[in-house]
Amino acid sequence: VIAGFLGRFAPAGGPATEAQAPARRRLAFLFMGIGIVALLVIGGLTTPSFLTLENLLVVIRAASITGIIAIGMSYITISGNLFALSAEELAILAACVFAFLMRDDYGLAVSLIATLIFAAGSGAIQGGVISLGGDPIITTLAFGALFRGLASLVSNNKNILLGTKAAEWLGTGRPLGVPTQSWAFVILTLVAWFVLQKTRFGRQLLLIGANRLAARASGLRVGQASIVAMTLFGVCCGMAGISAAAQFGLAVANLFSGLTIDVVAAVLVGGIPLKGGQGSPVQAALGAVFIALLQNFMLLHSFTTGWRMFVIGSLVALATIGFHLLQKRQA
Amino acid sequence: MNSRETFTDLAIRAALMVAVYVAFAAALPSYHTVRGAAALLDGGVLIGLTALGIGITMIAGEFDLSVGSLAAVIGVLTVNLIITGMSVIPAIAIAVAVACAFGALQGFVIAVTGINSLVFTIGTLIGLRGFAMIISNENSVTIPIPRLGETDFFTQRVLGLLSPLSILMFAVFFVAHLFLRYTGAVSSVRLGSATPLGFDTLLLSAVTACLIGGIALEGGKGTVLGVLIGLFTMRFLVGGVASLGAPYWLQSLAIGALLIFVLIVQLSAALIRDRAVGPGLLELSPP
Numbered sequence: 001v002i003a004g005f006l007g008r009f010a011p012a013g014g015p016a017t018e019a020q021a022p023a024r025r026r027l028a029f030l031f032m033g034i035g036i037v038a039l040l041v042i043g044g045l046t047t048p049s050f051l052t053l054e055n056l057l058v059v060i061r062a063a064s065i066t067g068i069i070a071i072g073m074s075y076i077t078i079s080g081n082l083f084a085l086s087a088e089e090l091a092i093l094a095a096c097v098f099a100f101l102m103r104d105d106y107g108l109a110v111s112l113i114a115t116l117i118f119a120a121g122s123g124a125i126q127g128g129v130i131s132l133g134g135d136p137i138i139t140t141l142a143f144g145a146l147f148r149g150l151a152s153l154v155s156n157n158k159n160i161l162l163g164t165k166a167a168e169w170l171g172t173g174r175p176l177g178v179p180t181q182s183w184a185f186v187i188l189t190l191v192a193w194f195v196l197q198k199t200r201f202g203r204q205l206l207l208i209g210a211n212r213l214a215a216r217a218s219g220l221r222v223g224q225a226s227i228v229a230m231t232l233f234g235v236c237c238g239m240a241g242i243s244a245a246a247q248f249g250l251a252v253a254n255l256f257s258g259l260t261i262d263v264v265a266a267v268l269v270g271g272i273p274l275k276g277g278q279g280s281p282v283q284a285a286l287g288a289v290f291i292a293l294l295q296n297f298m299l300l301h302s303f304t305t306g307w308r309m310f311v312i313g314s315l316v317a318l319a320t321i322g323f324h325l326l327q328k329r330q331a
Numbered sequence: 332m333n334s335r336e337t338f339t340d341l342a343i344r345a346a347l348m349v350a351v352y353v354a355f356a357a358a359l360p361s362y363h364t365v366r367g368a369a370a371l372l373d374g375g376v377l378i379g380l381t382a383l384g385i386g387i388t389m390i391a392g393e394f395d396l397s398v399g400s401l402a403a404v405i406g407v408l409t410v411n412l413i414i415t416g417m418s419v420i421p422a423i424a425i426a427v428a429v430a431c432a433f434g435a436l437q438g439f440v441i442a443v444t445g446i447n448s449l450v451f452t453i454g455t456l457i458g459l460r461g462f463a464m465i466i467s468n469e470n471s472v473t474i475p476i477p478r479l480g481e482t483d484f485f486t487q488r489v490l491g492l493l494s495p496l497s498i499l500m501f502a503v504f505f506v507a508h509l510f511l512r513y514t515g516a517v518s519s520v521r522l523g524s525a526t527p528l529g530f531d532t533l534l535l536s537a538v539t540a541c542l543i544g545g546i547a548l549e550g551g552k553g554t555v556l557g558v559l560i561g562l563f564t565m566r567f568l569v570g571g572v573a574s575l576g577a578p579y580w581l582q583s584l585a586i587g588a589l590l591i592f593v594l595i596v597q598l599s600a601a602l603i604r605d606r607a608v609g610p611g612l613l614e615l616s617p618p
Contacts, residue, residue, distance in 0.1 A: 082449065129591075132598045137394065137449065138538065142590035145535055149584025157580050253580070264453050274450050306464025313458020320454055324446045 027326065028271030028279075032286040036293060043297045050300055057178065063292035064181035065240045066259065067285050070266040071185075071192045072236030074284035075229040077267055078196070080209035080276030081136040084230065086126065086144035087237055088259040092251075093151040094119045094241030098167075099160035099251035108166045116238045122147065123234020124227055131223030144260075152253045159250045171247025181243050185285070188236070192281035205229065210277025265316045266291055271323045291315075340545055341557055347543070348564040355571030375566040379559075381533050382540035386558045389546050393441065393448040399533040400459035405430045407467045535583075539590045540565050542597075565589065 044051035069087050076084055094115050101111035122143070129139045154160075173180045196202035208215040208225045216222050240259075245251040270287030272279030291312060298308045381398055388395045405426045412422035437455060441448045544561025546553030565586065572585045 129594065129598070133601060134594050134598055138542065138590070139594060141535055141538060142587050142594060145583045145587030146591060147587075149581060149587055152578075152580040153584065157578065261453065261457055265457060268450060268453065274447050304464070306461045306467075309461025310458050310465060311461070313454050313456070313461055315454075316457055317451060317454025320450045321440070321444055321446060324444060324450075328445070 028283055028323065029286070032270065032283065032290060036286070036290050039290070039293050039297060043293070043300075047297065047300050050297060055296065055300075057182070059292045059296045060182045060185070060289070061179045062296065063288045064179065064185040065243065065256075066262045066266055066292070067185045067288035068181070068188055068240050068243075069233075069236050069259070069263045070270075070284040070288045071188050071281045072233035073263050073267050074270075074272055074279065074281040075192070075196070075205065075232050076136070077272050077274065078209045078276055078279050079205050079225055079229040080212055081130060081226055081229065082274060083137065083264050083267070084126065084140040084233055085137060085260055086140040086147055087233075087263050088256045089144040089147035089151065090119060090122055090234060090237040091241040091244070091259060092253060092255050093122070093147040093154070094238040095245040095251035095255055096151045096154045096160060096241075096253065098242045099162050099245045100154055102162040102164060102167055102245075103160055105164075111167075112242065115242055116235055119234045119238025119241070120231050121234070123230040123232070123237070126234075127227035127230030130230065131226045148253065155251060155253050157253055159252045161250045162245065167242075167246040168249065169246075171243055171245070171249075181247075184239060184243070188239075189282060189285040196281060201225075201228070206277055208277075209275075262291070263288075265312060268316050268323075269319045271319070273323065273327060337554065341554065341560065344543065344545055344557060344560050344564075348560050348567065351564050351567045351571075355567060355574075359571060359574050361574060371566050371570040375562050378533065378536040378540060378565070379562045382537040382544075382558050382562055383555065385534075385537045386541040386544070386546050386553060386555070388448070389541055390553045395437075395448060395452050396534065397437075397452040397456040397459055398537065400456045400463065401430060401433060402533060403463040404459050404466070407463050411466060535586060535590075536565065539586055539593075542590060543593050 040051065049055055069091065073083060073087065076082070097118055098111055098115040101114055102108070106114070126140055126143050129143075130136050170180060175183060196205065204215070204220050205225055205228075207218075208220055208222050212222055240256075241251075244255055248255075266287035267284045268287070269290060270279075270283035270285070272283050294312065294315070295308060298311065303311070381402070385395060385398060408429060409422050409426040412425060413419060417425075437452070440446070441451055540561040541553070541558055542561065543564050544553070544557035544559070546557065568585055568589055569582050572582060573579070577585075
């Protein structure tokens with residue numbers, strides 16, 4: 001489908017995007033599917049408490065926060081801007097801003113909307129610098145440091161207690177038995193998939209990621225697309241921050257330790273190519289679910305933190321090499 | 332970039348460094364003394380060595396995200412070797428050799444497969460952090476107290492000013508400077524990883540020093556002297572902010588703001604330069 005769109009939009013869209021892209025994506029989905037099914041089967045056979053509904057809900061919940069941001073991140077990667085290294089920091093800052101507003105009695109609706117607008121703005125500013133030619137990695141590294149400092153400033157480097165139960169449902173509610181974060185994760189995945197595949201904006205994003213020069217030559221606003229992708233990413237970080245603040249009833253500047261790397265790992269394990277123009281947010285979502293399943297499996301087998309990190313790191317390194325070699329062979 | 336442009340570029344960056352120094356010296360008496368300034372530089376050894384390593388990979392057009400994790404592994408390894416009864420110097424030598432070997436291996440994989448170094452080192456970042464925790468049994472490892480004296484020479488002062496570590500850093504910078512000047516093939520060198528300790532903001536600080544020092548991200552541009560200037564600029568700023576009584580967590584804010592400032596200045600300069608040259612071919616072509 002993408003190849004068709006791209007073909008129509010850009011005859012000069014680069015050889016790899018024409019026919020191989022769907023094949024590669026099917027392969028990525030296949031690997032992901034095999035991986036998840038294999039884990040489920042092995043886990044179910046070897047670990048009694050693994051294949052229970054309760055445990056799978058735990059897994060989905062664990063995957064949700066990473067997954068929500070990974071979906072935002074996938075738009076950045078697909079638009080050809082590599083990664084944002086400020087995910088963790090922006091989520092922390094959003095959590096602190098939300099908790100701050102809730103504590104000062106601005107009410108749930110105002111706090112929610114204000115935090116999301118703030119997060120969107122923080123994403124847009126980074127997108128603005130990137131669209132001026134700033135390197136995405138360095139720009140987001142710099143803004144990440146700024147956000148972390150601001151979060152410490154807002155919270156005075158202490159816990160901010162929400163002091164009200166008004167937002168509790170957002171973090172701990174379970175409509176139909178499924179945690180709210182997981183609902184948000186699933187719905188967001190579907191929306192992100194629809195927007196990317198079925199809307200004009202999504203197709204432009206794919207083309208811009210695939211071939212920036214061709215996109216610019218055909219009159220697309222490349223810089224604007226980076227800004228929009230970063231804004232959506234900011235909103236995702238904002239949602240994650242709000243959800244965590246609501247769940248714990250507080251926000252603190254060292255929330256979400258290591259989240260950025262988890263998110264990037266989900267995108268990479270999902271097989272979204274770094275060069276942009278290919279891939280789907282669904283891959284990032286599956287990557288997040290797969291990593292959460294693996295983490296849960298290792299946890300039930302009492303692997304220590306060090307071993308779990310080592311296994312995940314090796315998985316990411318192998319997956320990136322594997323997908324890279326696959327792509328080279330197809331090209 | 333010819334040597335005259337390089338010189339101008341470095342002069343501008345040095346001016347920024349002096350400006351930061353003077354701004355803080357106005358408020359801080361400790362900046363007036365040689366001893367105070369030397370202490371500032373001493374605090375930057377770790378960042379300096381990392382910045383140099385990362386700078387070299389950046390000049391080669393690559394980017395190593397895993398420096399902090401490898402530094403942690405090597406730190407734990409060194410202490411573990413000392414705990415098993417090895418004396419300090421051989422322990423450090425072995426650990427550094429391991430770091431070089433790992434860096435070379437990583438560089439080899441990247442060179443052979445042609446994979447993007449940024450992506451690959453994300454995997455090694457996670458994996459090495461896990462490995463550091465495994466070999467340390469998820470605790471911090473410490474040199475046995477009776478043997479702490481053996482490491483004292485690292486913290487003594489030469490001429491009452493600089494610690495041997497600082498001098499080592501200057502030596503490494505000097506060698507790297509010669510190396511970069513007289514050989515072109517730097518792409519396989521991945522020194523980025525031979526620092527003795529690991530902490531979270533290492534990558535950020537090192538990258539900031541490199542960028543302030545004028546290393547271009549697209550590779551092919553940058554000097555060792557520039558990295559040194561960048562390092563000093565950052566030390567003057569961060570040390571000054573700390574001396575003014577700001578809490579430690581505001582350092583992150585200061586570094587972030589400084590990095591954003593440098594980025595925006597560089598982007599604006601590039602935009603102005605492009606204007607002066609005229610529109611490129613692509614801008615001229617009809618939409």
